[in-house]
Amino acid sequence: MYSNIMIRLTPQKLTELVAERGLKMTPQRRAIVECLAATRVHPTADEVFMDVNRRFPMTSRATVYNTLNLLIDAELVNIIEESGVKRFDPNLEPHHHFICSTCGMVEDVEATDRLETTMLNTGGHQVESMQITLRGTCALCFEVKND
Amino acid sequence: MYSNIMIRLTPQKLTELVAERGLKMTPQRRAIVECLAATRVHPTADEVFMDVNRRFPMTSRATVYNTLNLLIDAELVNIIEESGVKRFDPNLEPHHHFICSTCGMVEDVEATDRLETTMLNTGGHQVESMQITLRGTCALCFEVKND
DNA sequence: TCATGATATTAGAATACATCTAAAAATGGA
DNA sequence: TCCATTTTTAGATGTATTCTAATATCATGA
Numbered sequence: 001m002y003s004n005i006m007i008r009l010t011p012q013k014l015t016e017l018v019a020e021r022g023l024k025m026t027p028q029r030r031a032i033v034e035c036l037a038a039t040r041v042h043p044t045a046d047e048v049f050m051d052v053n054r055r056f057p058m059t060s061r062a063t064v065y066n067t068l069n070l071l072i073d074a075e076l077v078n079i080i081e082e083s084g085v086k087r088f089d090p091n092l093e094p095h096h097h098f099i100c101s102t103c104g105m106v107e108d109v110e111a112t113d114r115l116e117t118t119m120l121n122t123g124g125h126q127v128e129s130m131q132i133t134l135r136g137t138c139a140l141c142f143e144v145k146n147d
Numbered sequence: 148m149y150s151n152i153m154i155r156l157t158p159q160k161l162t163e164l165v166a167e168r169g170l171k172m173t174p175q176r177r178a179i180v181e182c183l184a185a186t187r188v189h190p191t192a193d194e195v196f197m198d199v200n201r202r203f204p205m206t207s208r209a210t211v212y213n214t215l216n217l218l219i220d221a222e223l224v225n226i227i228e229e230s231g232v233k234r235f236d237p238n239l240e241p242h243h244h245f246i247c248s249t250c251g252m253v254e255d256v257e258a259t260d261r262l263e264t265t266m267l268n269t270g271g272h273q274v275e276s277m278q279i280t281l282r283g284t285c286a287l288c289f290e291v292k293n294d
Numbered sequence: 295t296c297a298t299g300a301t302a303t304t305a306g307a308a309t310a311c312a313t314c315t316a317a318a319a320a321t322g323g324a
Numbered sequence: 325t326c327c328a329t330t331t332t333t334a335g336a337t338g339t340a341t342t343c344t345a346a347t348a349t350c351a352t353g354a
Contacts, residue, residue, distance in 0.1 A: 022300095022301090023301075023302090024300085024301055024302065024349080024350050024351070025350080025351090026301095026302065026303080026349075026350075028302080028303070029302090044340095045340080045341080046340080058303095058304080058305095059303085059304090060303065060304050060305065060306095061305095061340095061341080061342095062303075062304070062305085062306095062341090062342075062343080062344095063302075063303055063304075065340095065341060065342070066302085066303085066342095069342095081228040081229065081231070082228065084228070084233070084311090084312080084339090084340085085340090086231065086340085086341095096267065098269055098270070098272050098274070100272070101275070107270065107272070109267050109268065109269060109270075110267070110268060112267065120243065120256050120257070120259060120279070120281065121256065121257060122245055122256060122281060122283075123245070123254065123256075123286070124286040125245050125247070125254070125281075125283055125284065125285045125286050125289070126283045126284040126285075126286075126289050127245070127281045127282070127283040128248070128282055128283035128284070129281070129282045129283070130279060130280070130281050130282075131279070131280045131281075131282070132267070132277060132278070132279050132280075133277070133278045133279075133280070134267065134269060134272075134274045134276070134277050134278075135274070135275055135276045135277075135278070136269075136272055136273045136274040136275035136276070137272065137273040137275070138272045138273075139270070139271040139272050139273075142272070142273050169330095170330075170331090171320080171321050171322070171329085171330055171331065172321080172322090173320075173321075173330090173331065173332080174320095175331085175332070176331090191311095192311080192312080193310095193311080205332095205333080205334095206332085206333090207332065207333050207334065207335095208311095208312080208313095208334095209312090209313075209314080209315095209332075209333070209334085209335095210331080210332055210333075212311095212312060212313070213313095213331085213332085216313095231310090231311085231340085231341080232311090233311090233312095
């Protein structure tokens with residue numbers, strides 16, 4: 001399902017960001033980025049917080065939120081909002097999402113050129129990005145339903 | 148920009164819903180639906196609350212949230228989540244959205260057949276709906292920036 | 295290496311949005 | 325009109341995020 005050439009957030013990208021902006025490299029920032037870089041489940045802020053605290057107990061929520069916001073601001077992480085929950089997506093390759101209405105799972109869907117070429121009438125606004133969200137029942141939940 | 152044939156939530160639809168489910172018709176429910184039916188700005192729950200309170204002072208937030216959730220459950224209203232804010236959309240015609248990154252404005256974008264025919268590889272999941280979100284700078288904000 | 299100044303982290307308070315609760319009020323059918 | 329049921333209400337509670345200000349850490353230059 002996933003190819004290996006996907007562009008992803010890496011610890012190296014954090015180092016670049018920190019240098020660019022005159023920020024400081026900290027173990028917390030590194031741990032948060034490593035957590036994001038290692039997962040494909042689009043974790044929530046709380047999931048990142050808990051993951052980081054396994055390795056760095058005493059990491060505060062404020063630091064997790066600050067770092068996530070820093071990464072979003074730098075466009076190294078995208079945000080997905082669904083059912084009142086924000087999820088963080090470190091996949092930098094243009095792509096879309098499938099969200100399961102039953103279990104809430106969010107999965108990346110490869111973008112195709114065909115769909116990127118939009119014919120939508122946007123009423124004179126400057127369009128900078130396009131995001132498709134597919135909703136439905138994931139293969140697993142569908143199986144559970146029909147047994 | 149908007150055609151007149153758009154399918155929209157109407158007070159009549161509320162009446163039908165209430166009859167269908169054995170619920171009761173109340174002035175609060177009617178006022179909330181009238182507020183939604185009359186607007187194209189995709190109001191937040193708080194905006195609905197304030198609008199309804201202009202005509203019905205003492206309407207509680209709980210009632211507004213209950214009614215909005217009832218309408219969402221009945222699929223008479225759709226929800227748009229952006230920047231941590233939920234907005235309510237009474238346009239029932241399949242359509243997409245443009246969101247201005249500067250002012251936060253959400254505008255409906257007509258759906259075209261061409262785009263509905265998706266060629267996306269969805270990895271064996273059952274896709275039930277497709278929602279496109281375009282982001283950028285709206286005509287007004289673009290003008291302000293460039294003067 | 296160390297001192298220095300700037301930046302980051304922390305715990306807990308504050309805020310914002312949404313839901314829950316239980317008592318009072320309103321609805322609509324008999 | 326009466327009555328059972330549903331709805332509404334104000335305020336409490338819950339949940340996610342941001343703010344605060346004191347403390348700790350980082351990285352530069354001496």
